Amino acid sequence: MVKKFKWLSILVSVLVAGSLLFGCGTSNSSSNTGNTNSSAQTAGTLKIGVIAPLSGAAIGWGYAVLHGAELAAGDVNAQGGLSVNGKKYNVKIIGYDSLYTAQGGVAAVNRLISEDKVKFIVGPISSAVLLAIQPITEPHKVILISDTYTSQALSKDKPYTFRVTPTTSEFSAPLIKWIAAQNPNAKKVAILSPNDDTGTQVQGDNIKGYQTAGIQVAYHEFYDRNTTDFSSILSKIIASGVDIIDADGSAPATTGQIVKQARQLGFKGLLVKTGGPGTSDVIKVAGSYADGFYYYTPMNPADPKQAAFEQKYSQKYKDTMNGLTPYFYDGTNMLFQAMQAAGTIDDTEAVMKKLESIKDYPGLLGTLNWSGQDTYGINRQIITPTYIGEVKNGKETIVAKVQ
Numbered sequence: 001m002v003k004k005f006k007w008l009s010i011l012v013s014v015l016v017a018g019s020l021l022f023g024c025g026t027s028n029s030s031s032n033t034g035n036t037n038s039s040a041q042t043a044g045t046l047k048i049g050v051i052a053p054l055s056g057a058a059i060g061w062g063y064a065v066l067h068g069a070e071l072a073a074g075d076v077n078a079q080g081g082l083s084v085n086g087k088k089y090n091v092k093i094i095g096y097d098s099l100y101t102a103q104g105g106v107a108a109v110n111r112l113i114s115e116d117k118v119k120f121i122v123g124p125i126s127s128a129v130l131l132a133i134q135p136i137t138e139p140h141k142v143i144l145i146s147d148t149y150t151s152q153a154l155s156k157d158k159p160y161t162f163r164v165t166p167t168t169s170e171f172s173a174p175l176i177k178w179i180a181a182q183n184p185n186a187k188k189v190a191i192l193s194p195n196d197d198t199g200t201q202v203q204g205d206n207i208k209g210y211q212t213a214g215i216q217v218a219y220h221e222f223y224d225r226n227t228t229d230f231s232s233i234l235s236k237i238i239a240s241g242v243d244i245i246d247a248d249g250s251a252p253a254t255t256g257q258i259v260k261q262a263r264q265l266g267f268k269g270l271l272v273k274t275g276g277p278g279t280s281d282v283i284k285v286a287g288s289y290a291d292g293f294y295y296y297t298p299m300n301p302a303d304p305k306q307a308a309f310e311q312k313y314s315q316k317y318k319d320t321m322n323g324l325t326p327y328f329y330d331g332t333n334m335l336f337q338a339m340q341a342a343g344t345i346d347d348t349e350a351v352m353k354k355l356e357s358i359k360d361y362p363g364l365l366g367t368l369n370w371s372g373q374d375t376y377g378i379n380r381q382i383i384t385p386t387y388i389g390e391v392k393n394g395k396e397t398i399v400a401k402v403q
Helices: 059-080 103-114 126-136 168-182 196-214 231-239 252-264 279-290 304-317 325-342 349-357
Strands: 043-053 082-084 089-097 120-122 143-146 161-163 188-195 216-223 245-246 270-273 293-298 361-363 366-371 380-385 386-394 393-403
Touching: 043 082, 043 103, 043 126, 043 325, 059 089, 059 120, 059 252, 059 279, 059 304, 089 103, 103 126, 120 325, 126 143, 126 161, 126 196, 143 188, 143 325, 143 349, 161 304, 161 380, 168 196, 168 293, 168 386, 188 196, 188 231, 188 325, 196 216, 196 304, 231 252, 252 270, 252 279, 279 293, 279 393, 293 393, 304 325, 325 361
Parallel strands: 043 089, 043 120, 120 143, 143 161, 188 216, 188 245, 245 270, 270 293
Antiparallel strands: 082 089, 293 386, 361 366, 366 380, 386 393
16 A cells, blocks of 8 residues: 655655766757667766645545656666766656645645756646646746646647646547447436536536437536545435436545445446546445446556556555556656657757657557647647446456547
């Protein structure tokens, strides 16, 4: 089990297997793609920040972000460091708890930029946190490898923000369409959403998805992120005669509570989550009540490369991997590739331009490309395959591929 840390106290270092030279990494901004031979000079340390919820109900998502960056850093450090413009850099991950709040995110980003002198950040995963820190990161030309659902995250005036996860704008409609086709007697749905920017965005996307699929949205409500007792809300929902309860953008542990309490109150219909992976954490909370639960996931355990990665994760962290981890593993590696192509770890504008130009990246999740020009006015949105899973006998099982 992961440990909870208080914010501003997390400092995670990924150490190279050999000797480690600490210092401020420098290189020129030429377009040299980097020298990967063993004669490359050791230059120092490349700091990568992580902003994520490392405590509270969203802790599963937070450590998924942190561990994705750690694993990517560990891979390059095991090869002697990241080779950029003929020099080798040990990659050091510095993570701070966002507390899943705007205030926590601002405190974390200010410390990373001002004290740690970080120019690259993996995260955040909260829309509220992202929108709060972008007025700081964009003027400082700090590159973000983020995961948020808000449509405001990406725009042509925010060129340093990249989103490495698909949003409900991309996957909820096909997921809901599949659920409707498989369950033709399901006619009414209730949607429970967290009362923040993420919940507002996800609920809006899901309402459209259900309406398009011919399912009536009979009930939709927002709740405070700190809610743990849903019995009153769920009692009203069950009494209304809905066939589906959708946990929407709820955090994994919170979703587990919704699933468990709904079943304990006698709900016999479908339980669905159309926003944010993390089913292993749902199962931990809901136990046997999670059987029959539908969810979206980027992972296909039948893929040998993904299965090997999940095994590697389990061996390192002694825990089940959250579905977000591969996104941030791929995203961090794409960032490394952009640094190598730009020939610098200092000129973030040069790195940004190389990152946006990456095409057909052979990622853990498949061939990855940037999109979003038509929707956001800029190509900063990664598109990946999406699967539908169902919990069967306490285990996550892939039942369909929707895109």
